[in-house]
Amino acid sequence: MYLKPVIGSLCICIVVATIAILANFYDGSHQDSFHERLDAIQQPFIVSDTVIEDDLVSREPIEINIVSIGDILFHYPYQQEYSPEGYSLYPEYFQYIHAFTNNADLAMCNVEAPLAGGELSGYPLFNIGDSMATAVRNAGFDVVYTAHNHMLDKYGEAVFRTLEVLRGAGLKTTGSRLSVDEHNFALFETQGVKIAIIAYTYESSPGYINGLPCFEDFDALVNSYYPYSDEDLNEMRAVISDSRAAGADLVIFYLHAGSEYSHEPDYEQRFVAQFLIDNGVDIIFGSHVHVVQPMELLYPADGSTPVPVYWGMGNFISGQLVEFEMDSTNEEGILANLTLTWNPETREIDSFTMDYLPLWAFYYDNGGYLVFTTVPEYGNVAENPSLLASGKLERALYAFTEVHTLLGDPISWQRVKDVQPEAPVS
Numbered sequence: 001m002y003l004k005p006v007i008g009s010l011c012i013c014i015v016v017a018t019i020a021i022l023a024n025f026y027d028g029s030h031q032d033s034f035h036e037r038l039d040a041i042q043q044p045f046i047v048s049d050t051v052i053e054d055d056l057v058s059r060e061p062i063e064i065n066i067v068s069i070g071d072i073l074f075h076y077p078y079q080q081e082y083s084p085e086g087y088s089l090y091p092e093y094f095q096y097i098h099a100f101t102n103n104a105d106l107a108m109c110n111v112e113a114p115l116a117g118g119e120l121s122g123y124p125l126f127n128i129g130d131s132m133a134t135a136v137r138n139a140g141f142d143v144v145y146t147a148h149n150h151m152l153d154k155y156g157e158a159v160f161r162t163l164e165v166l167r168g169a170g171l172k173t174t175g176s177r178l179s180v181d182e183h184n185f186a187l188f189e190t191q192g193v194k195i196a197i198i199a200y201t202y203e204s205s206p207g208y209i210n211g212l213p214c215f216e217d218f219d220a221l222v223n224s225y226y227p228y229s230d231e232d233l234n235e236m237r238a239v240i241s242d243s244r245a246a247g248a249d250l251v252i253f254y255l256h257a258g259s260e261y262s263h264e265p266d267y268e269q270r271f272v273a274q275f276l277i278d279n280g281v282d283i284i285f286g287s288h289v290h291v292v293q294p295m296e297l298l299y300p301a302d303g304s305t306p307v308p309v310y311w312g313m314g315n316f317i318s319g320q321l322v323e324f325e326m327d328s329t330n331e332e333g334i335l336a337n338l339t340l341t342w343n344p345e346t347r348e349i350d351s352f353t354m355d356y357l358p359l360w361a362f363y364y365d366n367g368g369y370l371v372f373t374t375v376p377e378y379g380n381v382a383e384n385p386s387l388l389a390s391g392k393l394e395r396a397l398y399a400f401t402e403v404h405t406l407l408g409d410p411i412s413w414q415r416v417k418d419v420q421p422e423a424p425v426s
Contacts, residue, residue: 059345062191066252066338067104068313069097069359070287072132073112073150074372075319076122081129083369088131092373093317094139096384100335100357100376101140105190108197109136109316110145110256110287115165116158122319125153133169143186147175147199147223148256149210149288156218174254175199175223184223184239187246193342194250196243198281200225200236201256202268202288227257227268237279244280249347253281258289258312261327263406265293265311274298277307282349284309285336290320291329292403295336295354297411306413308354310336317361317374322395332399333359334407335376351414358403364390377403 072093083089094101101107113126121127136144144166151159159176166173174186174197185198200223204211209224223239225232243251253276259266265273265286273284278301286293286309293312300307314333320326340352358377363370364386373386377400387393 061341061343061350062193063339063341064105064190064193064195065103066106066108066195066283066340067100068108068254068285068310068336069110069316070313070333071110071112071148071290071315071318072128072136073126073315073318074122074128075324076120079120079122079128079319080369081120081131088129088135089369089371090129090132090135091138092371094135095373096375096378096386097335097357097359098140099378100337104140106143106188106195107141108143108145108252108254108285109141110148110254111136111166112148112150114151114154114158115162116154117161126150127154127158130165133165133171136166137169137171141171142188143172143174143197145175145197145199145254145256146173147201147254149201149204151176151201151222152209152212152214155212156215159218159222172197175201177221180220183242183246185243185246185248187243187248192344194247195252196246196248196250197252197254198236198239198243199223199254199256202227203232225272227272233272233275236276240276240280249342250282250349251280252283252285255284255286256288257286258293260289261291261330262289263291263293263312263329269311273309278302282307283338285313286311287313290315290318291327292332292334292406295356295407295411297354297413305349305415308338308352308411308413310334310338310354310356314359315361316359317372321362323363328395328399329402331361331395332403333361333374334403335359348415351412353410353412355410356403356407358400360396360399362386362390362392362395364392 080089111132113128115130116127120129146162160178163173163176163178172186172188185196188195203209203224203226206226207214214222214224225236240251258269277298284307289312292314295310297306298309313336315330316333320330322328335357337355337357338352341350343350359374361374363372375384375387375396382393387396
């Protein structure tokens with residue numbers, strides 16, 4: 001019968017002790033915040049004037065411009081990194097495309113060579129200079145595809161060094177990684193829309209990239225596939241799924257594949273692309289064949305939103321020029337220029353336009369060293385400084401005509417909205 005008084009005394013002691021502890025623990029500033037929290041607990045129904053941040057986010061459709069170029073590579077002995085004065089020549093490659101790369105929401109490219117350090121080299125085992133990373137970043141590019149058939153040219157350590165140099169310049173990379181703890185894709189955000197970029201290169205035979213073995217303990221760090229390998233296809237499907245789980249609204253896939261010097265995509269390109277589209281890829285860019293291939297709309301098996309496919313973007317810069325006994329089509333490329341409208345309400349693409357900018361790569365003598373650069377069909381081409389210095393305007397115009405003949409007009413698509421029937425007139 002003495003239990004209730006005892007409990008009451010204990011409760012009083014606990015309350016007093018707690019107050020004492022709080023008084024010793026909190027200084028003036030802590031006491032203020034403590035009382036604010038206490039007031040909030042005691043008056044939970046006071047309406048705040050603060051607007052929830054998410055309410056301010058526009059739910060209107062968002063227009064996104066995405067650009068990509070093809071292969072950046074060189075062929076020794078015509079490769080130079082520095083001028084006689086000691087500055088990098090690589091920025092000259094990109095000097096005429098800044099208006100497109102800098103203004104795009106997302107700009108991507110393929111540096112088709114390791115950045116291995118040491119002496120530069122060209123075909124058949126490439127090694128490009130480190131200043132390429134800075135040149136690419138300063139040209140307005142955001143993401144570099146590192147999956148290509150020359151990625152193992154200087155062996156495993158060069159794969160890691162390439163990533164470190166590119167990332168050190170402020171670029172995102174996709175196609176290889178430093179460890180399995182990293183994502184197997186790049187995740188890029190623009191205007192609140194998250195875009196995953198996945199890159200894979202073909203294997204010349206199972207387990208080999210361009211004839212070089214991709215050892216088992218290294219295979220998980222390099223994105224390569226054999227088109228008839230169910231294991232490799234399932235891996236690609238899993239990466240798509242992982243990118244969605246990471247929050248990607250859109251998934252871009254870059255395929256380094258195809259039959260070299262062919263203007264038409266081959267069976268293996270089409271087979272793999274259709275597999276990727278059926279597994280949720282939204283956009284496909286391709287290169288490797290060193291000539292331009294068409295652009296096309298492909299539909300997934302369920303007949304839903306079509307996927308824009310740029311089969312082959314050609315060379316952006318290379319030593320594959322007429323002067324070096326190559327075909328004129330090896331000098332041609334495109335800047336793929338895709339503009340889409342993303343609907344944040346439906347989480348779908350409402351519309352897109354596939355366009356392109358014809359490019360022509362060439363070189364000329366600039367008083368002691370060779371200037372390699374690429375000119376787009378943009379503005380007054382006849383007044384382009386490099387074309388004026390080289391005297392090669394007619395070749396450029398011919399190249400642009402060939403590209404237009406192959407790719408034709410821009411391709412547009414728009415989702416057909418459900419139209420509500422009008423109410424009958426009484």
